Amino acid sequence: MNPDTLKYTEDHEWIVEQRGLYVVGITEYAVDELGEITFVELPEVGRRLERGEDAAVLESVKAASDVLCPVTGVVAEVNDILEMEPDLINRDTYGKGWILKLKDVNVEEYEELMDSRSYRGYLKTVE
Amino acid sequence: MQQTPLFEQYAKHNARVVDFHGWALPLQFAGIIEEHKQVRTEAGIFDCSHMGEFLFTGADAMAALDRLVIGSMTSLAVGKCRYTALLHEDGGILDDGVALRLSEEELLLVTNAGALDSVAALFQQKVPGAKNLSADLAKIDIQGPLAPRILSEFGFECVRSLTFWSGAQLYRKGLDLIITRAGYTGEWGYEIFVPNEGAADLWQELAAHPSVKPCGLGARDTLRMEMGYPLSGQDLTADRTALEAGLDRFIAWDTDFLGKARMEAQRDSGDYQVLTLLKSADKRAPRHGFELVYNGETAGVVTSGTFGPSVNCGIGLGYVPRALAQPGVMLEAGPRKLPVQIETPPFYKESTGRNRIEAHHLQP
Structure with missing residues (x-):
């Protein structure tokens, strides 16, 4: 996926609409902060998640961290390969390292998220 | 931040530098897991010049x-x-x-x-007569099963005779060095104390060896945790005594020393917490600050935790009441109630640190 076309949260998740579903992952910045990811806990398919709710847990050598749901929606699909190969996120966070896909999302919330340019500006304020 | 005499070397190996107690030190170079495995199988070098x-x-x-x-x-x-x-x-x-x-x-x-x-x-x-050498001495640790062979190749004759936890002084390339066969990784290794002016040369010499890779604080932490070794400032803190930290066998009860009274009281009452090893059944790890719960009640706290690359599961150290500190006891750690089991040290049982010196250890 092209990082320029994604939407972003202040908690360093990315999300993008693709064929009717909304794919969610974490940004390169989050991956750098976490380091080598060793364990991924994924949500149940069919579960409804509110914006900001814990959607997944990532554990790295250094720390454990929650992935927060960028928008309200229902879990349509999870990337269960991550359970066997959690470091796919380290290797390809904007591609094979996606975490979950949402359906029935709140589109208004989606539209409110930062685009890549605003996110890059935001990163300058946190670094 | 303070810099060690090796600071300029870090960038050559693509280090990620962090603030460690006011020192700019490498957290990692190639990656924590890779460096950890390098030390378990070949050898790694660590800059420990910040130490006292x-x-x-x-x-x-x-x-x-x-x-x-x-x-x-x-x-x-x-x-x-x-x-x-x-x-x-x-x-x-x-x-x-x-x-x-x-x-x-x-x-x-x-x-x-x-x-x-x-x-x-x-x-x-x-x-009277104590001299602080911290600002003048750099320290490079070489750790891993190939360390004796590598130092032999570099002309450190003393490795032929240095047994586990012994040390010597030597003169090499115009410098007075001190070397110990010690370290905090569990692996066969040496700590080399070198005057600041000779540190960069020694580091570059060792780093150029094909079986050596530079390693950072991250791998140092995972390696010591797999051995169950406590870390000063993290597991060993001002609110804990040496008895609680499980350092009993290093206590000379027959001598008088600062702070002894409280430990004597603890020893006599038998009522104190002890530092124990905690093992997770999967790759989720107990983490620093996690509360430990036993049978629904708060029992203690996790002081260190990580994923252990060589044991392939989550591991940690934490304080629990002495009566509870029995291998096999199950506790829950942290907000997600991660099940952890009390283990006898070390987690990683194949380490080479105590191996006896045999000729093949020194030959290329």
Whole structure:
């Protein structure tokens, strides 16, 4: 996926609409902060998640961290390969390292998220 | 942030530098897991120049030191190392360290960066003849099963005779060095104390060896945790005594030392918490600060935790009541109630640190 076309949260998740579903992952910045990811806990398919709710847990050598749901929606699909190969996120966070896909999302919330340019500006304020 | 004499070397190996007790040190180079496995299988080098080194000269200085550390330094044989700790007056841990008896007259004590100012002040006040060498000495640790062979190749003849936890002084390339067969990774390895001006050359020499890779604080932490070794400032803190930290076997009960009274009271009552090893059934790890729960009640706290790359599961250290500290006891850790089991040390049982020297260890 092209990082320029994604939407972003202040908690360093990315999300993008693709064929009717909304794919969610974490940004390169989050991956750098976490380091080598060793364990991924994924949500149940069919579960409804509110914006900001814990959607997944990532554990790295250094720390454990929650992935927060960028928008309200229902879990349509999870990337269960991550359970066997959690470091796919380290290797390809904007591609094979996606975490979950949402359906029935709140589109208004989606539209409110930062685009890549605003996110890059935001990163300058946190670094 | 302070920089060690090796700071300029980090960038050559693509380091990620962090603030560690006011020092700019490499967290990682190639990656924590890769560096960890490098040390378990071949060899890695660590910059430990931020650590403290103190030299004690003469019988009076050593006797004064004995009144500040939990063990006996006067009884330490020449050429041998001994682990010890310094306490606050109230019995809480100030720092831990490793002593090397250089000669009848001289003893080197290696301490940590976190409490260096307090430790230096304590020695200055209480030990006539203590000399703080921390600013002048760099320290490079080479750790891993190939370390003896590699140092042999570089002409360190002393590795032929250095047994586990012993040390020596040597002269090499115009520099006076001190070397110990020690480290904090569990693997066969050496700590090399080198004057600042010679540190970069020695680092580059070692780093150029095909079986050596530079390693950072991250791997150092996962390696020591797999051995169940506590870390000063993290597991060993001012609110814990050496008895609670499980350092019983390093305590010389027959000597008088600062902070002893509280431990005697704890020993006599038998009522205290102890530092134990905690193992997760999967890759989720207990983490620093996680509450430990036993049968629905708060039982203790996790002080260190990580994923252990060589044991392939989550591991940690934490304090629990002594009565509960039995191998096999199950606890829940943290907000997600991660099940952890109390284990006997070490987690990683195949380490090479104590191996006897045989000819094939030294041959290329």
